[in-house]
Amino acid sequence: xxxxxxxxxxxxxxxxxxxxAFIYAVVWRGIGDLREVPxxxxxxxxxxxxxRDRRPAHSETRSAAPSAASSGTNGRSQNGFSELVVENxxxxxxxxxxxxxxxxxxxxxxxxxxxxxxxDDFVSGKHAKLTRHGGLLYVEDxxxxxxxxxxxxxxxxxxxxxxGDRVRVGSTTFRYAE
Amino acid sequence: xxxxxxxxxxxxxxITTLGxxxxxxxxxxxxxxxxxxxxxxxTMIAVxxxxxxxxxxxxxxxxxxxxxxxxxGLVVIYRLTFAGAEAENLAITQAGWILAGSGxxxxxxxxxxxxxxxxxxKYLLAVAAVALVASTFTPxxxxxxxxxxxxxxxxxxxxxSEFARIALIIFxxxxxxxxRDIWAATSRSFLGIQLPALKYFGPIALVWALSLGLLVFEKxxxxxxxxxxxxxLMLYAATGRIAYVILGTMLFAVGSFVTYxxxxxxxxxVATWLDPWxxxxxAGFQITQSVFNIAxxxxxxxxxxxxxSQTIPEVQTDFIFSxxxxxxxxxxxxxxxxxxxxxxxxxxxxxxxxDDDASKLLAFGLxxxxxxQTLIIVGGVTKAIPLTGITLPFVSYGGSSVVGNFILTGxxxxxxxxxxxxxxxxxxxxxxxxxxxx
Numbered sequence: 010x011x012x013x014x015x016x017x018x019x020x021x022x023x024x025x026x027x028x029x030a031f032i033y034a035v036v037w038r039g040i041g042d043l044r045e046v047p048x049x050x051x052x053x054x055x056x057x058x059x060x061r062d063r064r065p066a067h068s069e070t071r072s073a074a075p076s077a078a079s080s081g082t083n084g085r086s087q088n089g090f091s092e093l094v095v096e097n098x099x100x101x102x103x104x105x106x107x108x109x110x111x112x113x114x115x116x117x118x119x120x121x122x123x124x125x126x127x128x129d130d131f132v133s134g135k136h137a138k139l140t141r142h143g144g145l146l147y148v149e150d151x152x153x154x155x156x157x158x159x160x161x162x163x164x165x166x167x168x169x170x171x172x173g174d175r176v177r178v179g180s181t182t183f184r185y186a187e
Numbered sequence: 188x189x190x191x192x193x194x195x196x197x198x199x200x201x202i203t204t205l206g207x208x209x210x211x212x213x214x215x216x217x218x219x220x221x222x223x224x225x226x227x228x229x230t231m232i233a234v235x236x237x238x239x240x241x242x243x244x245x246x247x248x249x250x251x252x253x254x255x256x257x258x259x260g261l262v263v264i265y266r267l268t269f270a271g272a273e274a275e276n277l278a279i280t281q282a283g284w285i286l287a288g289s290g291x292x293x294x295x296x297x298x299x300x301x302x303x304x305x306x307x308x309k310y311l312l313a314v315a316a317v318a319l320v321a322s323t324f325t326p327x328x329x330x331x332x333x334x335x336x337x338x339x340x341x342x343x344x345x346x347x348s349e350f351a352r353i354a355l356i357i358f359x360x361x362x363x364x365x366x367r368d369i370w371a372a373t374s375r376s377f378l379g380i381q382l383p384a385l386k387y388f389g390p391i392a393l394v395w396a397l398s399l400g401l402l403v404f405e406k407x408x409x410x411x412x413x414x415x416x417x418x419x420l421m422l423y424a425a426t427g428r429i430a431y432v433i434l435g436t437m438l439f440a441v442g443s444f445v446t447y448x449x450x451x452x453x454x455x456x457v458a459t460w461l462d463p464w465x466x467x468x469x470a471g472f473q474i475t476q477s478v479f480n481i482a483x484x485x486x487x488x489x490x491x492x493x494x495x496s497q498t499i500p501e502v503q504t505d506f507i508f509s510x511x512x513x514x515x516x517x518x519x520x521x522x523x524x525x526x527x528x529x530x531x532x533x534x535x536x537x538x539x540x541x542d543d544d545a546s547k548l549l550a551f552g553l554x555x556x557x558x559x560q561t562l563i564i565v566g567g568v569t570k571a572i573p574l575t576g577i578t579l580p581f582v583s584y585g586g587s588s589v590v591g592n593f594i595l596t597g598x599x600x601x602x603x604x605x606x607x608x609x610x611x612x613x614x615x616x617x618x619x620x621x622x623x624x625x
């Protein structure tokens with residue numbers, strides 16, 4: 010009996026091993042696109058030209074690079090803090106500046122938001138939030154109905170901002186300035 | 188640059204080969220005509236290479252997973268039906284269906300590369316879906332095991348609901364993408380839940396109710412569940428409003444209760460699920476045998492060909508997962524479910540990177556259907572939920588199911604091609620601008 014059992018057992022073990030090898034191979038390939046996002050962005054403040062050459066983290070930010078570079082100096086804020094400047098809005102005066110404190114800044118229609126967009130029907134109560142992490146400012150949609158757009162492309166997940174990028178929430182477009 | 192996934196493809200085909208080799212050895216049977224195995228491997232490799240050639244930016248992992256699932260399915264179907272006289276044919280028939288499905292997938296890839304055109308015909312597709320479901324009430328339809336799901340056209344027989352699903356998902360994707368703003372922001376309310384005006388609500392409700400109603404009268408419970416859940420999930424994905432899910436769940440509760448009272452076969456299903464051991468030789472036979480076989484498998488399984496799952500009625504279609512759990516054990520069944528999970532993950536990823544709302548919803552709807560179908564049948568055979576007859580995608584024996592799932596994969600591939608191409612173009616413009624500065 011032994012001569013029959015041993016190869017069968019080996020075949021069984023090999024089959025299970027191969028099944029998991031397949032899963033391993035597939036998952037390894039599948040998480041490849043997660044690994045593409047660099048762990049630590051080599052971002053040096055005050056060197057906007059370097060940013061242009063930097064390979065963007067993922068597809069959502071790809072179109073961001075040219076406009077970031079073109080705005081060069083006018084993307085700088087005068088006082089050295091990062092700010093959101095209103096470019097175009099139905100509810101806020103143009104050129105209104107919002108200084109971004111460290112930590113999280115929320116944008117929304119509700120009175121509890123840091124940046125309040127009152128009476129804009131296309132803005133959700135809690136619309137978007139800006140988070141500073143590792144020297145970069147990330148904008149993230151907070152489950153809004155109409156979405157948050159960075160340079161006219163819908164932001165999916167946390168999207169890093171570069172100086173000069175345009176963030177649109179409802180009818181309001183902000184320019185990000187560092 | 189074209190991505191490749193040669194390693195997963197090779198492993199998937201190796202698994203199939205090893206499975207057949209073990210079976211031939213164990214059953215000491217004359218080998219099946221090996222040429223069919225060669226046909227199968229050749230088909231899958233050709234489809235894989237063709238898709239890499241025609242859609243170089245499309246998702247690279249879907250086809251290796253399809254190869255694994257169909258391969259494992261073929262091995263198990265061959266194992267289950269080899270003993271009988273007409274039985275050997277089932278694995279060969281299934282191989283034929285895989286060939287047909289692959290052919291249709293290639294057609295989808297070649298002719299629907301510009302799949303967004305489909306959204307222009309969404310109302311036509313909705314009518315087609317309802318007509319397909321209704322067609323089994325015509326003289327062409329006939330009953331199998333008390334459910335009127337089959338259609339006979341000439342020599343060919345098929346289950347129209349498998350194809351109606353896909354048409355319906357295209358309709359919902361196109362319609363919801365067009366009207367999602369209205370669905371998301373609306374002021375009318377009903378029972379505290381905001382609903383849009385009837386003229387926007389109407390088409391969806393009509394198509395939904397018609398297809399569901401027909402299926403319930405055809406006694407196709409599994410498909411009814413899918414036709415109900417998938418549009419609801421798509422509605423949630425389109426609007427992000429939990430209120431629709433709550434309303435849908437309430438409707439589901441009321442609907443299930445009414446069907447429970449109206450139909451004997453629903454009562455029987457629930458009674459069998461709650462207590463199969465009250466009638467283990469008749470009504471509860473299928474489910475008790477399934478649970479026994481899964482338990483028999485243990486951690487590593489009995490080994491291919493050594494289990495007893497051929498005693499389960501309909502084992503090669505609805506209960507194929509029991510055989511896999513029995514003969515490949517907990518480990519093998521887990522690996523198979525992980526393969527399904529990776530397929531769903533890739534589908535969701537395609538939905539995330541897709542170009543526009545309609546494409547996102549299409550990819551999401553197709554993936555959600557695939558996931559729900561797996562959940563419903565695996566839950567059913569493991570006695571986690573009441574059993575509703577439905578196939579395990581790609582693994583179960585069944586022509587309509589296999590072909591339908593190949594169409595689904597083809598659509599996911601063309602959606603991912605479009606998104607992948609755009610990402611690649613963005614990247615190349617970025618690199619060219621980089622050269623200018625340097």
